[in-house]
Amino acid sequence: MIVNAAGAWGDDVARRAGVAPLGLQPKRRTVVQLRVGRGGLRDVPFVTDSHESFYFKGEGDRSVWVCPLDETPVDPCDAAPEEIDVATAIDRFERAVDWPVEAVERKWAGLRTFAPDGRMKFGFDPDEPTFFWCVGQGGMGIQTAPAASLLCARLILGQPLGRELEGINAADFAPRSLR
Ligand SMILES: Cc1cc2nc3c(=O)[nH]c(=O)nc-3n(C[C@H](O)[C@H](O)[C@H](O)COP(=O)(O)OP(=O)(O)OC[C@H]3O[C@@H](n4cnc5c(N)ncnc54)[C@H](O)[C@@H]3O)c2cc1C
Numbered sequence: 291m292i293v294n295a296a297g298a299w300g301d302d303v304a305r306r307a308g309v310a311p312l313g314l315q316p317k318r319r320t321v322v323q324l325r326v327g328r329g330g331l332r333d334v335p336f337v338t339d340s341h342e343s344f345y346f347k348g349e350g351d352r353s354v355w356v357c358p359l360d361e362t363p364v365d366p367c368d369a370a371p372e373e374i375d376v377a378t379a380i381d382r383f384e385r386a387v388d389w390p391v392e393a394v395e396r397k398w399a400g401l402r403t404f405a406p407d408g409r410m411k412f413g414f415d416p417d418e419p420t421f422f423w424c425v426g427q428g429g430m431g432i433q434t435a436p437a438a439s440l441l442c443a444r445l446i447l448g449q450p451l452g453r454e455l456e457g458i459n460a461a462d463f464a465p466r467s468l469r
Contacts, residue, residue: 291305291420291421291422291446292349292420292421292422293422293442293446294300294307294421294422294423294424294425295424295425296303296338296404296425297366297401297403297425298314298316298317298366298367298401299366299442300314300347300403300423300426301313301314301429302366304421304423305417307388307418307421308418309415309417309418309421310417311408312389312405312423312425312426312458312466313405313406314403314404314405314425315362315363315404315406316341316363316364316365316366316367316397316402316403316404316434317361317362317363317364317401317402317404318362318364318369318372318375318400318401319357319359319360319399319400319401319402320357320358320360320371320372320375320376320398320399320431321350321356321357321396321397321398321399322353322355322356322357322371322376322379322380322381322394322396323353323355323356323394323395323396323397324351324353324356324375324380324383324391324392324393324395325352325353325391325392325393325394325395325429326353326389326390326391326392327351327352327389327390327391327392328349328352328353328389328390329352329353329379331348331349331350331351331352331353331354332348332349332351332438333348334346334347334354335347337349337437338359339382339386341405341422342359343358343359343382344356344357344359344378344379344382344383344386345357345359345444346383347435353395354383355381356379356380356383357379358375358379360375360377360378361402362407364401364409365416366392366401366434367401369399369401370383370393370398371398371399372399372447372449375399376397378412378427380394382461383461389403402427402428402429402431403425403427403428404428405425405426408428408429409425409426409427409446409462409463409464410426410430410438410463411423411424411425411426411463411464411467412438412441412442412445412460412461412463413445413460413465414465414466415465415466416464416465416466422442422445423465424438424442435457437454437455440454440455440457441463442462445460449461
């Protein structure tokens with residue numbers, strides 16, 4: 291049995307196993323850590339605008355994390371931040387607050403991977419019963435990991451979902467059900 295939890299590479303792993311891909315699309319997302327010319331920022335909560343064009347949140351006493359909410363489609367790769375996305379993040383931040391940006395302390399990017407219908411895909415492939423998909427978590431794979439991993443474990447072991455997953459319908463995550 292193969293459990294395919296390869297993130298952005300999920301379709302590549304499927305092809306290598308002779309299983310048809312799902313059409314997964316990795317999208318790059320960038321975060322920058324800015325040093326700002328004022329203190330007391332550590333507890334600044336998550337702030338976003340009504341257009342959802344950026345968010346920021348406190349990180350250190352004089353630093354914030356800012357994300358331009360980029361969703362650039364890319365091939366699976368070791369993602370790195372592009373200068374334009376860093377600049378966009380700073381620009382949107384500066385338009386929203388009058389806190390002076392002093393420096394980019396850190397910047398990084400990663401991949402968020404989506405199935406064509408945007409839903410997470412957990413389950414055996416209908417055409418290959420020894421191939422289990424655990425992909426398509428998009429931008430929620432960290433926060434959903436405890437429940438998702440429990441669901442996957444129960445499905446792989448052929449066990450009832452149990453009380454912890456009450457109300458969850460495994461069919462909603464079936465790999466080839468498009469909504
Ligand atoms: C900037 C950013 C911010 C995010 N913020 C949040 C957030 O606030 N909350 C949240 O819940 N989620 C967030 N996410 C999304 C979250 O990171 C993903 O949903 C999650 O990482 C997906 O987990 P995964 O294990 O499926 O894939 P990944 O974390 O991508 O792991 C897949 C792993 O498989 C490995 N792999 C691939 N191919 C092979 C192979 N052939 N053999 C062996 N290993 C292989 C890869 O190297 C990789 O380590 C964010 C993502 C980004 C980029």
